[in-house]
Amino acid sequence: MNPTTIELIGAILFAIAVIHTFSTKYFERLAHSQPNHSGLWHLLGEVEAVFGFWAMVLVVFMFFIIGQTSAIEYVDTRNYTEPLFVFAIMVIAASKPILVLAGRIVRVVASVIPIDRQVAYFFTTLSIVPLLGSFITEPAAMTLAAFLLRDRFYTQGISNKLMYGTLGVLFVNISIGGTLTPFAAPPVLMVAAKWGFDMQFMLSTFGWKAAIAVFVNAIALTFLFAKELTAMKKPAENGPKEDMPVWVIATHLLFLVGVVVFAHHAAMFMGLFLFFLGYTTAYSRYQDRLILKEGLMVAFFLAGLVVLGGMQAWWLQDTLKGMSPTALYYGATALTAITDNAALTYLGSLVEGVDDQFKYALVAGAVTGGGLTVIANAPNPAGFAILQKYFNDGSINAGKLFLAALGPTLVAVLAFQLL
Template identity: 40%
Template sequence: MHRFTKIFVTVLILGLISSALYASKGSNSTPFPVPLSCYSEDYGSPNFLAERCDQVHGSEGFRDPEGASMAEILSHRISANPFNLVVSLIFLIAILHTFMANKLTAKAHQIHEEHDERMKAAGASEEEIKHDIPFKAELFHFLGEVEVVFGMWVIALLFVTIGFFDWTTFKNYMVYDRVFIEPMFVVVIMAIASTRPVVKFSEQLLGLAAGLGGHSKAAWWFSILMIAPLLGSFITEPAAITIAALLLANQFYKHRPSSGFAYATIGLLFVNISVGGTLTHFAAPPVLMVATTWDWSMGFMAANFGWKAALGILISNVLYFIVFRGQFAKMGKDEVKEASEEFHTPEVQKLKPGQMSHDEFEAMWAERETTIP
């Protein structure tokens, strides 16, 4: 993770923790966001008062005009409560920022390369060039990190909310009105699933299936897209898609498939993952929400949904393989070594530490620092 990103994420997490520690929500706090009934109900009506709309500043003028069109209603709500316009613009900018992330990252690399060229021309050594990173490149690289886009614009939302309401309103909204249990669970489970021991173990496991096809690119592609989605029924879908994506990066995308094949594969992965968690009643969030209420057991899930999902995944993979089978032969013709060697998959001979030379042992130890694609 980039230095700026580490600092930003740390500050954001500490800020949220501090808010939780010092939060105190009173029963008379201003409702936030403003309930829709504040615009649709007459001022002082029972529903209006039940939603505590009378505590919102300026709510006496919130009532939507009768018989107004959608455009007129939006215009009225913006004029009655300009906060609606400002936060909508913040959300729009965050969306646009997300789509601009790649361009910002490319700009950062360009600035860095130009800086390195200037230092070379000035006679700087490689060591000096390596450690002299321009601030402008750091800034653009930070702005190009997709992970921090919405977190960064939440800070803008923070100041806007404080300006229109107050600090307590924003604090209570983040601490009491939002539930971060599931997002935090997804972050933790994906972080664990992306660690090297888990990735290497998964590669060993799926390598057994790929070995039936001679560990070819097609065998790896089919094994990952067939087995990994079904693992979502046991290790959760976020963990399954993380493992599948990392293995595809190493065993498939590293061989530079065509754009059409690359996008088709990632789309197929999304679909397979979305249905692969239906073999059990405890892993997929949509199933988990209703399994207890409707008394669905693992046997019920497997008999009514699981086998159909597995069959659907198999059929989809076969159809995709038929359509793109000719492209496997074209992938990575100029590569000297197979991508799988970097991760020591089953076809690569392994030695125990006691059987290795000093150089081999040092190489194995240094492999820990190899970046996962």
């Protein structure tokens, strides 16, 4: 382990960025106490801006230490497919016709559950939608679930405990719920081809365990807050006032499926996305505002994570290599909280000569810890951006999120370690 100067700086800046994500409220307070620079402090108070900002600082250091050519080459050789994909899928999945369809599906499923309709809707959104992420990808499932929860619950002024509890379960369930297939969860996607993880393997090794944990988490939270959910004001109607033509929903679904199919090919799915923007402009009467700003901020966050994460291989890979399978599982769960779980599994896949126990422990640990922090799993910033303004002071406390996700994470630990 002999890091270069720039690798050491990269590790230090990464640590600062992690601390920064837990300290955004401090910058919000500065924005009020120092109005002359409130714009800058507000920017630094946005969680989505944190890693992008510190990635920029890293690039500046690189220009001075290793030179312009090497710095540009480093930035150019990073893979930004995931940030671009999350941006595109987040905007499409949050479009009005897709949300209308998702809402109808959740209502139909909830209607067959013999409990209070509001409670059933809550349970279904936190269980079925995360598992749906195995087929429409986790970022799409996160976006859908966050909007459904926002419109049905968060806008009604629910208690702070329920807000954090819901977010914790949502983040954990999305992270583990995408493991029924080899293409939906970012940490699985990073190793599936190299390690030969196909659909049958994922279902038999990870998927059924994850599904049990997802349902247990959703049931537990629903039971704990059943009284508050039951007392909530029921929606006056089951959906938007205006009808949504089937052909409009079908067209949006085609765009969504197209982006998912070409998820590994940025030029293809971004081309489809640009067509989507043109289509929504042409048929604006069927649309609400597209969440372009929110999507771009999430992409900025993830791109910054890619740039900073590329400098962490020197310590992270050696750390993973020296662990036993059990230690690796718990280590991966913990490391995921301060790194991106896809980056973690990617670095682990570079270790040669590993056995099946190593592979299982690394992937299971990476998805288990994916709900503990906003940086742990690529879809988390999407849910964060959609729901944060409904929390106190319009921001989500990272410590409270960690505590809220701890219980669901322990359920996932039991599922992956004991079943």
